[in-house]
Amino acid sequence: MPKGEPTGKVIVKPEREDAVKRRHPWLFSGSVAKIEGKVQPGDVVDVVSQDGTWLARGFVNPQSEVPVRIATWRPDERLDEEWLWNRLQQAWQRRKQLGIPDQTDAFRLVYAESDFLPGVIADCYADFVVVQIYTPAMEKWRDLLAEFLMELLKPKGVFERSDFDTRLREKLLPRIGPIKGEPPPERVTITEHGLKFLVDVWRGHKTGFYLDQRENRLRSEPYLKGERVLNAFSYTGSFAVYALRAGAKQVINLDTSAEVLRLAEENAAINGFAGSVQSLEGNAFQVLRKFRDAGEQFDAIVLDPPRFAPTKATVPNALRGYKDINWLAMRLLKPGGFLVTFSCSGMVSPEMFQQVLFEAALDAKRDVLIVERLSQSRDHPILLNFPESEYLKGFVCLVC
Known part of the structure; x- marks a missing residue:
């Protein structure tokens, strides 16, 4: 300790x-x-x-x-148990100040450096808190961190998902499992803006769900009410459920994982949209090319790909990937269709991503209007002196 x-x-x-x-x-x-x-x-x-x-x-x-x-940066501040407790309390007070939880019981409580707690992510899913610990310092605080979270939020349990690449770079072994209280069930049910979602906190991406897209899902909803919507890189189909609530007649969820596609179907069903989603397993780049060759057309397309640029060295290839996938999407949209597109690569700035969209539009020979700019949800605050805390950027585009 x-x-x-x-x-x-x-x-x-x-x-x-x-x-x-x-x-x-x-x-x-x-x-x-x-x-x-x-x-x-x-x-x-x-x-x-x-x-x-x-x-x-x-x-x-x-x-x-x-x-x-x-x-x-205060010489009189000790980095001790009191410091940890105060940081957690302050993070919780900031969430309440921001109106979180608001129409949701799933949100990020601690966002590492942006909450002045380097090495810790803490996400709340209904009655459970899921933490990621990725520095040796916070590894030493692990048990006390869980104890403080139990005291602060009164959840049923604190669960650990320390199985991601940052931890390996810190020379720490991956670890998954309960720390304090009850272990979570195989599926945790959360509520978000009147919709329900099943979250696999044991095996899902990140801590189980893309909490950083919560506000973007709601903001994108009015643009996803077309006859036919493609949700590429769909994961567990959250954007699809919002599209169906908006009035979309059919949504195709496209992902490489059959397991997450099955969960996406469950998420549609528990919201009353069973049978309205089509699951398509495959590589998005390849599938979209097949759609293009077959003359397929969509009223709206969501592109929420994984991080293409984990390091500076990978940025050039990432930009080519972003251009390719957006060029294909622009080709597949009907005139007047909407493209909701994202990059979660921290190494790719909003300006770089917008330039990619410009080049994709030129090659696709489509006139494209930006109607909204999107960012990460407010429970993932961007620290001004830490630009690395801004990673998610998105655009809602009207493709003419």
Whole structure:
């Protein structure tokens, strides 16, 4: 259990001090001149300049590409149990201040650095909290974190889904299972804007559901009421259910996983739309080309692909992928159809994504109007001094 007292110092290279002073919460390995003291992964360290001036305090992991995650710029603040409790309480108060939960019992309570708790994601699904822990420091806090969440929210249980790539990069082994209280059932039922969804918190993507798209689903609903709607990269079919409520006669859910398509059918059925969705298993790039060759047409298309650019090196290929899939969608839309399109690649800026859509429209020989810009839900706040916290961007486009 961390005691909150620094066990060492991390000396920053002179040319990299500005980033710390500008309150960026990550200190990259290239910014570190030296680590002093017998520090272990997860220890508290002070971040200082070459002349010894105190700059910040955070958690260290010498094995990581981000060896220090800064948690405070206040020299009098200890990173101890009280700090953890206060951060959780403050995150909960911010959600209530933002009107969350509002027409939903599924939301993000803790969004890592954006809630000043680096290394922790905590998502609420009805009576359960699902956490992702991806730094050695928060690994040490694991049991106390679950205890505090039980005390703060009174859920039936706290469940862990620490099985994603960031954890591996921190040299931590993946782990899935209950931490505190009851284990969740195979399917957790949540409510969102009057609709119900079944969530697989044991095996689903992320923590089970795309909470970051909650507000985008509602905002997109009026554009998805056409006769025929394609929901590509559909996952468990949440956009399809909103489209059906809006009045769509038929929605095709397209995904590579037969398992999630079955869950998408269940999600349609529990909302009274059994038989109104068609499940299509396959690669979206290939299937959309087949649709194009067959002369298929749609009134609306949703594109919510997985992250194409996990690193800067993959951005050029990602942009080609985004252009290709949007070009195909524009070709498949009837004149006056709507394209609701997203990128969740943090390395791809909104400006880059808009440029991709422009190039796709040129090649598709379609006139395209942007009618709405979309971002991540407000329970995934964007910290101004941490641009990396903004990753989801989207557009609603009218394709003429």
